[in-house]
Amino acid sequence: MQFRLFSFALLILNCMDYGHCQASRWRRSKRASYGPNPICKGCLSCSKDNGCIRCQHKLFFFLRREGMRQYGECLHSCPSGYYGLRTPDMNRCSRCRIENCDSCFSRDFCTKCKTGFYSHRGRCFRGCPPGFAALEELMECVEGCEVGQWSEWGTCSRNNKTCGFKWGLETRTRQIVKKPAKDTIPCPTIAESRRCKMAMRHCPGDFVKIYRFETVLM
Numbered sequence: 001m002q003f004r005l006f007s008f009a010l011l012i013l014n015c016m017d018y019g020h021c022q023a024s025r026w027r028r029s030k031r032a033s034y035g036p037n038p039i040c041k042g043c044l045s046c047s048k049d050n051g052c053i054r055c056q057h058k059l060f061f062f063l064r065r066e067g068m069r070q071y072g073e074c075l076h077s078c079p080s081g082y083y084g085l086r087t088p089d090m091n092r093c094s095r096c097r098i099e100n101c102d103s104c105f106s107r108d109f110c111t112k113c114k115t116g117f118y119s120h121r122g123r124c125f126r127g128c129p130p131g132f133a134a135l136e137e138l139m140e141c142v143e144g145c146e147v148g149q150w151s152e153w154g155t156c157s158r159n160n161k162t163c164g165f166k167w168g169l170e171t172r173t174r175q176i177v178k179k180p181a182k183d184t185i186p187c188p189t190i191a192e193s194r195r196c197k198m199a200m201r202h203c204p205g206d207f208v209k210i211y212r213f214e215t216v217l218m
Contacts, residue, residue: 042074055091060084062093083107100124113139133185145187146178156196163203170196 040046044054051071055061059074062082078084078093083104085094094107100117101110101124113124118134120141128134133144151172158168171193180187 043072046072058091060091060093098123133180133182135182135185142181142185143178144185145176145180147188147190148175148177150174153194153196156198158198161203163198163200165198166201168196168198169193 040052042056042059043052044056046052049071051064052061052074053072055074059076060078062073062075062078063070064073075093080102081096082093083096083106085092096104096110097107098104098110100114101112102114103112104110105122109122110119110124111122113119117124117126118128118139118141120128120132125141128141128144131144131146132141134140135142151174153170153172155162156168156170158165162168171191173191176187176190
């Protein structure tokens, strides 16, 4: 009697193990029904000629093109020039539509530009727009130093005198309206000078001094 009970218990355990194995085998076949083909890694369904058709949850479907051939892949992250678009149907890698963009957050917002380009408000530029300065270490455009309009040219002078010389210098200035976002960003020059011709070659009183000097000599 005990032997029969023991045999019955073994039979039940074997059936349970078989059912578990069958269920595991079914789940594995559902996750990857592609056989040994490495192109089909991460696929839910796969074709020998076209690669992945559907991907596992959380993976992104990417259609790779090589010459005239194209095939699907399932990736954890999208390659350069693409961004991950999650949809209820299937996650896909969608191409960035911004020129000279290396990686993007969405179709129309770049987060990293290609080498030699500066990032500014989701776009890529060879040089920063007016009013912005380049941060070389980050390759980004930030708010630069903003200055006002030039003043009128000042009086022509030399050695703090407006007469007594043929040539002098005149100066004009402008004010800093807005300081730059970073202290390392220089501001444009706020003062400049140029050579000018004095309106009065001789100062008032020079002729009196000359006359007195000549009188003393006489």
